[in-house]
Amino acid sequence: MLAIPTVLVALLAGLLLSSHCHAAGGHHAVDDAAILDPDQCTLELWVEHAHQQRRRLQHAGGACRIAAVELGVSLDRGTATDSPTLHPHAAQVKWAKALSPTWSIGAAAAVGWQSLAPKRQALLVIPVSWAPRHDLAVHLNVGRALRAGSPDRWQRGVAVEWQPVPEWQGLAEVFHDGQRPLARVGLRRFLGEKLSLDLSRARARATGTTPREDWWSLGLNWDFGRPF
Helix, strand or coil, X not given: XXXXXXXXXXXXXXXXXXXXXXXXXXXXXXXXXXXXXXXXXXXXXXXXXXXXXXXEXXXXXXXXXXXXXXXXXXXXXXXXXXXXXXXXXXEEEEEEEECCCCEEEXXXXXXXXXCCCCCEEEEEEEEEEEEEECCEEEEEEEEEEEECCCCCEEEXXXXXXXXXXXXXXXXXXXXXXXXXXXXXXXXXXXXXXXXXXXXXXXXXXXXXXXXXXXXXXXXXXXXXXXXX
């Protein structure tokens, strides 16, 4: 069986779920309990680079609000030193509901395929969001990764967002994929109501089989009206 870095598989699994601008999502591991507004779509593009392992990831994904749910698809390309290139792609459906002015809950399901084992994976996530103030939000995730031919894994994470001014938003998150934790800090720059840029630094802890890994991510998010 061809060897692939564990952290690369874990990160690509987490990327099966993404949400829209003005919320956790994009290249972040923790999702929020929110979906796009009616008749809106989003396009997300990002790249990741880990210098030590010479790992790179390119992502393109889009989603649209259809009735009461958000439907999305994504295409990725991952490379790492001494490992074959991965070509994962995924489809997702997401639902969310406000429980009160400050609390909301959602559910998301994604199915992914990639060129190497495990070739198929399903991901089920329950996100809960709490926004005690207009500039502050906390997101909690509990999920289960169902992997063909490999043991299933529970996933969990928490993220905190703070937006002190309309143009800038900060994010910190911790996430566990069932094998090892990662932590991330990032900034989002809003270039108007529809466009934003993301920059973050993440770290995955070393385990007995994989070294510690640090990487940078740069992303672009664009919201637009649904063309159909």
